[in-house]
Amino acid sequence: MASDPHSLRARKQPRQARAELTRQRILAAAAHVFAEYGYAAGTTNRIAERARISIGSLYQYYPNKDAILLELVNRHLDAGAVALRERQDGDPSDSLEAIMRGFVRAVIDNHLDDPKLLQVMMEQTPHAPELTERMARHEWERVAYTRELLASHPEVRVTDIEVAAHLVVSAVDMVVHRLVAAPLSVDARRLEDELVAMLTRYLTAA
């Protein structure tokens, strides 16, 4: 073994790159399958089929079905966090309304690509402890971020900053969930406008 160190070194990177590509394919396939069939009916066989690998190969990359969903969720939340930070970096002292609108847009954008995946995440979170923990951490971060923002903004006049931050985060999520669950029940733009109005009136009231 290792009779030719050069070929060994040469092959090492390609293999890992290929493996990483396969992982990506599996994740993409899983996202599609979960979105289409839900988690329970989104079987590992279907995922493997769509990723065009065998079921045996799939289990070489992920130890079980839950691990696939967990990584999918992790990527989704990471992307959301990054997007939010980017959006904020430009406007240190915008109006509160503009900031609230930025919040809403960031969350909506993050879910636009694959709305049904959000549904699956919501469904499965209660049953998978790792997911629960991950979601809780993510929300805690968003609340903390919002709290600081409210605390430092001069327009904000609210009695309980902590609770207000929770309320803002929840309200934004709520609208997104609603738009995802029933995309056509009410006009998205108008709902967004009214939500922003509600939040700013609440936060800036005497």
Next chain:
Amino acid sequence: MASDPHSLRARKQPRQARAELTRQRILAAAAHVFAEYGYAAGTTNRIAERARISIGSLYQYYPNKDAILLELVNRHLDAGAVALRERQDGDPSDSLEAIMRGFVRAVIDNHLDDPKLLQVMMEQTPHAPELTERMARHEWERVAYTRELLASHPEVRVTDIEVAAHLVVSAVDMVVHRLVAAPLSVDARRLEDELVAMLTRYLTAA
């Protein structure tokens, strides 16, 4: 058969009454089991065990597992609708804040008895068409009710009554879901107060 009409008539009612009781026991058992194990792990065997009947008997009363959940949800929503109507009948011209607080309390009360059942309902709704339809109808009723109330109340100054009604209903649900999902993450009373404040400020703003 029917050699004695009297005994036949005498037995008929008792049998149906007993059957109805058994159905109740199954429902109660299912509520408990679903709440404790979730829907997937809340097996029909466990339900039968808890209802202290055999699995075979259970299937004499309900054709399948989904039918049990459906009836459970129907009862829950019916109870909620009744409670809301009752609460409203007393106050034709209260302050908007009092009305909003009434809304919130009614929904919270309706979920207090078995919080985890709400979780199960939320999880399974996307997968069962009958459930989806039932939930949509229930929400439509609540929005319509809220719309009328907002339209007739003098304090309300909002541009889009329809969207505002959606927003109010969603916001109330949101807080309840949050309290149910993580009962201790934030003080329930304070969250309720802030929610009521948010809604009234939004609805009565210039």
Next chain:
DNA sequence: GTCTATATTTGGATAGAC
């Protein structure tokens, strides 16, 4: 009308050939 026992299905996961 209630039970026990079991058929049936399904899907996650693994073994072992290549």
Next chain:
DNA sequence: GTCTATCCAAATATAGAC
């Protein structure tokens, strides 16, 4: 490292005795 073939567990639902 990828495949096929299969194992195994779990859970719904049914058959048939009593």
